[in-house]
Amino acid sequence: MRATVLHLPGEIALVERPKPRIVDGTDAVVRVTTAAVCGSDLWWYRGDNPFDQPRRMGHEFIGRVEQVGPDVTTVQAGDAVIAAFKVSDGTCIPCSDGYTSNCHRGSYWGQSDRDGADLDGGQGERVRVPYADGTLVPVPGGLDEALLPHLLALTDVMPTGLHAAQCAGVRPGSEVVVIGDGAVGLCAVLAARRLGAERVTIMSRHPDRQETSRAFGVDDIVTERGAKGVARIRALHGGLGAAHVLECVGSEQSLQQAIDCTRPGGQIGMVGIPHGVPLRPRDLFIKNLGLRGGGAPARALIPGLLPDVLDGTLLPGAVFNRRYTLDEIGTAYADMAERRTIKAQIDVTPV
Template sequence: MRATIIHAPGDIRVENAPEPTITAPTDAVIRTVATCVCGSDLWSYRGVLPIAEPWAIGHEYVGVVEEVGSEVSTVRPGQFVIGSFVASDNTCPNCRAGYQTSCLHAQQVNGAQAEYVRIPIADGTLVATPEQPDEELIPSLLTLSDVMGTGWYAARAAEIRPGSTAVVVGDGAVGLSGVIAAKELGAERIIAMSRHESRQKLALEFGATDIVTERGEEGVARVKELTNGVGADSVLECVGTQESMRQGLQSARPGGNVGFVGFPHGTQIDGQELFFSHVGLRGGLAPVRSYLPDLIQRVFDGRINPGKVFDLSLPLDQAAEGYKAMDQRRAIKTLLRP
């Protein structure tokens, strides 16, 4: 089969590789229908994360079950499935608490930018769609594997409730998904912080009510102007830098909440600053498994269309170009078709 291998920073190749097989009775093998490039894949691509040896990259996927191990009982060959980027048993105390990315038996999914992918602990990880989806739903279903679920978690961690005022820091695919989540969870005012015209447009289409182009102290001042002088109820931090975290914390009102899903790059949070802010803070790898049944239904119902974050769609063999376009910010997010 064809699989995407990262050899070194900037060196992405689609190569022939052996098809994955069932290695544990809890595994499933999926024929990938669509996969995509994640912002976090760029950490390796940009040399931020070291690459000890070439490896099969990719962790977002939708596809059709090809084969299951003898202990798999919740999905069967032929079903269309979506799974999280982290495999989880969905039965341990952390899974039952809704934090499947902290599963006591969590395993990272890799090798998804390929024609077939092996998914460990399939019963806990995969969710079948109610029926075979129409072609047009595929991109949106694919986002549920990571990016839309991550935006959803940001909104939940930020405790958005009906009537809330929300700020979304970051206009990448996760931030834009966060706008969708904020809208679905009932936020009345959704302030998207963005400087890119195409992303502003998509944010507005997804439900943003205001765009703030300022950053830093000016950005905070602008948010306060829009929020009764005190700041927002909920802030979704979808970037992961020291600056974006401060932007997030300072944009929330006392008693408000920041959900942070941007992977923190050297971020330190000052205890006194957090203390005096009265802001609640929760982050982490999104437990997207927890949201799959609900979000699949919202996609099937046509309520949400997060697939629009894909502004580039390429055959799998052109994965290298997909990475390059995202790295150069020519694309928000690249979908790959095996």
């Protein structure tokens, strides 16, 4: 079967790999119908993460179950499924707490699991899924072409946007600022609205992303950066900034921007993976701020989001503004890296 590998930063290729098979009784094998490229894939692609060896790529995928091990109880061959962006066993203490992204036996697609076995990446034709009950969510009614982008958004970006909003304590009537106009930032707008936010501002300089943010319900768009951007945000939010700020980038500047845009006593939700970001706790202390975040517990959040996607009331798939075949995966990475595409939908095998 064909699978995507990053040979070196910037060098994406399709390679032949053996078809995966059931290893443990809790495994499933999933045929990937549709995958996505994630902003965090680009950290590797751009060489921003330390690179040690070629990597199987992709952690956002949906598909059909082909085979299950004898201990799998919640999905069966033929089922349409959404995979969370990280493996989770569903039974350890963090999983029971709802923090599936902190699972004791958790591992990342395309990397080694805790026993040293290589895991398949999601940007390939098939994937062995460990702990299938704890990792996959079945889609009642199966896969429908029009639903694909919305279901695909449930693997990562929509739960991550929701996690940002929840970590920032967004509730009915909240004023919210979203930092970052990538797919996660855009989904964070949608999530804030879903939680009842009254006013949502996004910082964005890209016309295509601004358009999507408007479709997702944003009230104001701030194009300025730095001190000017902070001044605009404060002016829009009572002179002091917003009580709920969603940090969806992960750079030093974006975290500082978040702190500066937050009103005293406010709360920052942090879902951008911090890249070499130092923080002075005193900056939080002085303004009596809260900072909370991490990898979204997608597996725990998907079941609450899926019914609304299925009945058409939640449509996060608009973040996918271009489709590619698996053969075009290299182009998809390049387009995202150059910001020609907000988020790439990869059609891998027939639905």
